[in-house]
Amino acid sequence: MKILWSKKDINGKPGQEVKFIRTSTISSLSLKNGDVLYVTPKAGKRFVTEDADENVGNGNMSTSGSSTSLASMTSIKSSNNNFSIPLSVEEDPVDVELSKIDGMIPQEKTSRCNHTSNQACIYCAPREPYDPEYLRENGIKFMSFHSYLRKLKREKTKFASIEDINLKIKPGCTTHPPWPESICSACQPNALTLNRQTYRHVDHIEFESPSIVDEFLAYWRTTGSQRAGHLYGRYEKFTQTPLGIKAVVVAIYEPPQECSRDHVRIIPDENEGRIDAVAKGLGLARVGWIFTDLVSDTSGQVKHFRNIDSHFLSSQECITAGFFQNKFANATKLSSNGKHGSKFVTVCVTGSKDKQVHMEGYQVSNQCMALVRENVLVPTKDAPEFGYVRESSSKQYVPDVFYKEKDKYGNEVTKMGRPLPVEYLLVDIPVATPKSPVQTFSTGFPVENRPMEGHLQDFAALASLKQKMPNLPEFFRDFHLLIYLGTQTIQPLSLEEELGPLLAALRDEKTELVYDWAESSHWRNIELLMQNFNDGYQ
Ligand SMILES: [Zn+2]
Numbered sequence: 001m002k003i004l005w006s007k008k009d010i011n012g013k014p015g016q017e018v019k020f021i022r023t024s025t026i027s028s029l030s031l032k033n034g035d036v037l038y039v040t041p042k043a044g045k046r047f048v049t050e051d052a053d054e055n056v057g058n059g060n061m062s063t064s065g066s067s068t069s070l071a072s073m074t075s076i077k078s079s080n081n082n083f084s085i086p087l088s089v090e091e092d093p094v095d096v097e098l099s100k101i102d103g104m105i106p107q108e109k110t111s112r113c114n115h116t117s118n119q120a121c122i123y124c125a126p127r128e129p130y131d132p133e134y135l136r137e138n139g140i141k142f143m144s145f146h147s148y149l150r151k152l153k154r155e156k157t158k159f160a161s162i163e164d165i166n167l168k169i170k171p172g173c174t175t176h177p178p179w180p181e182s183i184c185s186a187c188q189p190n191a192l193t194l195n196r197q198t199y200r201h202v203d204h205i206e207f208e209s210p211s212i213v214d215e216f217l218a219y220w221r222t223t224g225s226q227r228a229g230h231l232y233g234r235y236e237k238f239t240q241t242p243l244g245i246k247a248v249v250v251a252i253y254e255p256p257q258e259c260s261r262d263h264v265r266i267i268p269d270e271n272e273g274r275i276d277a278v279a280k281g282l283g284l285a286r287v288g289w290i291f292t293d294l295v296s297d298t299s300g301q302v303k304h305f306r307n308i309d310s311h312f313l314s315s316q317e318c319i320t321a322g323f324f325q326n327k328f329a330n331a332t333k334l335s336s337n338g339k340h341g342s343k344f345v346t347v348c349v350t351g352s353k354d355k356q357v358h359m360e361g362y363q364v365s366n367q368c369m370a371l372v373r374e375n376v377l378v379p380t381k382d383a384p385e386f387g388y389v390r391e392s393s394s395k396q397y398v399p400d401v402f403y404k405e406k407d408k409y410g411n412e413v414t415k416m417g418r419p420l421p422v423e424y425l426l427v428d429i430p431v432a433t434p435k436s437p438v439q440t441f442s443t444g445f446p447v448e449n450r451p452m453e454g455h456l457q458d459f460a461a462l463a464s465l466k467q468k469m470p471n472l473p474e475f476f477r478d479f480h481l482l483i484y485l486g487t488q489t490i491q492p493l494s495l496e497e498e499l500g501p502l503l504a505a506l507r508d509e510k511t512e513l514v515y516d517w518a519e520s521s522h523w524r525n526i527e528l529l530m531q532n533f534n535d536g537y538q
């Protein structure tokens with residue numbers, strides 16, 4: 001976050017910039033009694049009003065350094081929208097990139113155009129990225145999040161501010177004793193009416209290669225038990241939707257879990273931090289989760305039971321998705337708490353209409369995230385398509401939650417969320433694999449946490465793969481193998497100092513650095529152990 005300090009010039013416009021350093025004094029800055037100082041936020045174009053944008057100078061002042069500047073910055077509020085600027089929010093690179101793009105959709109010259117080719121008229125003027133007609137014509141069901149921001153900006157103010165939904169009692173009310181004794185109109189959270197979300201934070205989910213999914217499904221194929229996994233990958237621009245984002249999945253990590261034919265329970269993972277650190281070292285992040293709900297039928301195909309007549313995601317799955325989305329919230333400077341919504345996706349592998357194994361992608365809405373965040377939504381026992389909004393208790397005040405539905409006469413009626421059809425909370429996302437698949441980090445090393453004969457991720461598997469794959473840069477190119485190196489206890493490797501340089505070399509595809517790393521004593525020790533292992537000394 002940068003801000004610009006400037007003095008007024010003779011025309012009354014903000015002029016000469018004032019550069020503060022630690023030792024600045026009034027006289028060293030040549031400030032006189034009566035001088036007016038302007039403070040202008042300079043975070044990025046979306047933050048800067050058009051007037052200020054014209055006057056942005058070169059010598060920005062960073063907030064780190066002077067304590068006075070930091071103190072004044074936290075209290076800066078835009079006069080017209082009561083918007084405070086969040087401190088040090090690090091947005092995803094893809095969001096930064098998209099926020100700088102114009103996003104207008106260029107149009108071809110039409111037969112109705114009556115002008116030369118380099119002009120534009122109402123028939124051929126560029127269209128807004130959220131243009132509903134364009135989206136419909138191109139079969140795009142939801143506008144992208146960045147298109148939605150442009151829409152807000154165009155419709156409301158120069159500042160598109162987005163705040164998370166608050167379902168909590170507002171703190172600091174002193175006129176009465178606290179809940180459950182009392183509540184008043186000033187501190188009571190507003191009732192929430194559920195709307196179907198019109199935009200999505202992720203427009204497309206892409207698995208780098210079908211083999212990533214096949215490897216994941218191998219567990220179900222072998223055991224008949226359902227399975228869940230964490231999706232690791234990155235977010236990229238998705239060009240088929242204006243200002244769109246896709247989640248690219250590079251690897252699936254399978255956390256410790258209890259699974260059977262009809263349920264999966266994920267167990268707390270003592271390695272969670274190490275897995276995330278290995279992924280981060282490779283330039284990857286957790287972008288979602290995946291689970292199977294597959295039942296074979298007698299013909300060797302799979303049953304189709306998730307549909308409009310039953311449910312797409314159950315209320316319990318929506319709550320889990322909401323939990324993850326809150327945990328992996330979307331960082332944005334446009335919200336006062338520095339976050340809004342999430343780019344974390346949910347993928348369900350189940351039977352399609354034609355009884356094939358297929359993937360369905362979802363997110364829950366930001367309204368659902370709020371219901372889950374405040375522990376307001378619970379599953380119902382026997383109907384997966386319904387959730388239930390908790391009643392207020394002495395511990396928790398729960399605001400009313402409504403949804404609107406057409407009755408049998410076609411009239412819109414408002415209903416209480418007890419029960420609550422979860423379809424109101426869902427946003428669906430297409431899932432696909434690219435025409436030319438790639439495998440950045442996969443050679444077939446056994447997957448973690450699979451208690452299966454011949455599938456164990458252990459030292460024997462490492463030693464045997466090394467024998468089959470003597471080429472080191474190739475050998476290391478496997479997410480599961482790197483996870484193993486980062487978590488094994490035979491010759492433990494510290495993540496930053498010892499494993500870190502290898503991860504960076506693989507991330508940057510620097511083959512010579514991989515060989516350099518293999519000269520290190522920690523890897524030499526592991527090689528020696530593998531040699532002994534392969535020679536039969538265990
Ligand atoms: Zn024209």
Ligand SMILES: [Zn+2]
Pocket residue numbers: 173174175176183184185186187188
């Ligand atoms: Zn009150």
